[in-house]
Amino acid sequence: FFEQDRKKTLASRVEKLRSVRYHNKLGTMAERMDRLQFLSSRIATMLGADPALADRAAMLAKADLLTDMVGEFPELQGVMGRYYAEHDGEPPTVAAAIEQHYWPRFAGDALPAGAVAQSVALGDKLLAMAEMFGIGNAPTGEKDPFALRRAGMGVLRILMEKQLPLPLPPLIEIAFDATNTVPGVKRVSEDVQTFLLERLRAYLREQGYSANQVDALLSLRPSRIDLVPVQMEAIRTFATLPEAEALAAANKRIGNILR
Structure with missing residues (x-):
């Protein structure tokens, strides 16, 4: 052949x-x-x-x-x-x-x-x-x-x-x-982006990040995928700080008020 x-x-x-x-x-x-x-x-x-x-x-x-x-x-x-x-x-x-x-x-x-x-x-x-x-x-x-x-x-x-x-x-x-x-x-760009971000969600969970940590990033619909590893490490580091829980709770309350 x-x-x-x-x-x-x-x-x-x-x-x-x-x-x-x-x-x-x-x-x-x-x-x-x-x-x-x-x-x-x-x-x-x-x-x-x-x-x-x-x-x-x-x-x-x-x-x-x-x-x-x-x-x-x-x-x-x-x-x-x-x-x-x-x-x-x-x-x-x-x-x-x-x-x-x-x-x-x-x-x-x-x-x-x-x-x-x-x-x-x-x-x-x-x-x-x-x-x-x-x-x-x-x-x-x-x-x-x-x-x-x-x-x-x-x-x-x-x-x-x-x-x-x-x-x-x-x-x-x-x-x-x-x-x-x-x-x-049909030009369904948003659907493709959402699909890719959901694949990213699964990948990050497999890498050991918590659901909350992954949600924190994906809620922003990141566009620069090359920056995701650094961003996820920053989120993981923040989560270990003693102030993290109080800040997250305050942010959630503010978000609820603004809805």
Whole structure:
């Protein structure tokens, strides 16, 4: 499979994505790649990375789905894309981004390493949420057929652990900007932000913060996710002060009066 696949470049396969249906309400895989290119290049600009490299990586990100190797072994998607991109002479950052835009694939998995890979990884996940929320396919109960909870957690981990100073609301808005060409996609930015903050709530509780501590932060609907760890530690430290209980009670009373 490998030798056969290498006879065609990844770039030469992109056009065939126009015959691959992504979703009946969202068009073909090629149309989705156009949206991903738009979004990834803008995130790259926000990060100070080369938008042309992010655009190139986004264009090639799913091309390996059409290779014989990935057709036979779907779990190798991204990995084979990187190998084929390297063979084709693509820039190293582009090849790395093709593999790493899927990261993190599961809890505790590695995160994309460079700004280009991070741009495409964030773009792919944010776009999926904008697309699916926009057509009414938000997760419900135990059902999450498009793995949006995993995508949401990936966005949060990349922003937090890689300390990326990107405000969440503009990222969500740009993701919906990318769907402007798709009829029927509603701009439900607040729903996506709330969804992400609820994922953040679960994550912070798993990190050992109390419900009150998490509520104290999330009541402010934080936009800079990279600052959350420092903010949570500040809240935890405040909670240990002898004055904390009295101040919290006074604040609650004031809040009740102002309602």
